[in-house]
Amino acid sequence: MILPIVAYGDSVLRKKATDIDADYKGLQQLIADMEETMHSASGIGLAAPQIGKSIRLFIVDTETALKILEEEKDEENQFWGEKATKRVIINAKAVDKNGNPFSYNEGCLSIPKIREDIERPSEITLEYVDENFQSHVETFKGLAGRVVQHEYDHIEGVLFVDYLKPLKKRLIRKKLENISKGEVEVDYKMKFPAKK
Numbered sequence: 001m002i003l004p005i006v007a008y009g010d011s012v013l014r015k016k017a018t019d020i021d022a023d024y025k026g027l028q029q030l031i032a033d034m035e036e037t038m039h040s041a042s043g044i045g046l047a048a049p050q051i052g053k054s055i056r057l058f059i060v061d062t063e064t065a066l067k068i069l070e071e072e073k074d075e076e077n078q079f080w081g082e083k084a085t086k087r088v089i090i091n092a093k094a095v096d097k098n099g100n101p102f103s104y105n106e107g108c109l110s111i112p113k114i115r116e117d118i119e120r121p122s123e124i125t126l127e128y129v130d131e132n133f134q135s136h137v138e139t140f141k142g143l144a145g146r147v148v149q150h151e152y153d154h155i156e157g158v159l160f161v162d163y164l165k166p167l168k169k170r171l172i173r174k175k176l177e178n179i180s181k182g183e184v185e186v187d188y189k190m191k192f193p194a195k196k
């Protein structure tokens with residue numbers, strides 16, 4: 001089932017999400033629904049707060065984005081030739097961020113039509129459990145490193161626009177207000193906090 005994606009301005013996107021147990025009710029269905037929702041919106045990552053649940057769960061799938069690079073023969077792209085990463089990440093704790101910081105144009109399904117260059121370290125190491133509650137310690141690099149940092153921020157209540165400098169933030173303030181009111185065109189299902 002495709003779930004509506006919560007738009008910028010909803011308080012659930014600002015909460016620090018909580019850990020879940022293996023017996024969390026309906027977990028496998030929730031994961032399947034999140035995957036369907038993410039793919040239908042052409043996303044490469046989706047965090048549970050974005051569908052209104054303040055729990056430490058997010059999914060990452062870089063396959064589509066990497067396939068597009070391949071189809072466009074975009075060999076200049078910094079992520080060219082990478083293997084796709086597909087993960088379900090639960091109860092994540094960041095243990096380290098490493099590698100040379102670089103700038104990359106990010107977007108977010110909760111903040112449609114806004115893309116900005118954001119600088120982040122190139123790698124992040126997480127302790128987490130997967131969909132079967134098996135423990136992992138894993139370092140994510142490349143495009144996956146980028147997406148995992150963005151999604152990890154979501155379960156900490158942080159959004160990519162928070163990293164913008166004050167001037168840039170002022171420039172997009174009106175657009176952000178409009179998004180929370182539903183005054184934005186999107187081709188996937190959304191839930192707007194301030195829609196009248």
Ligand SMILES: [Zn+2]
Nearest residue numbers: 107108109110
């Ligand atoms: Zn996002």
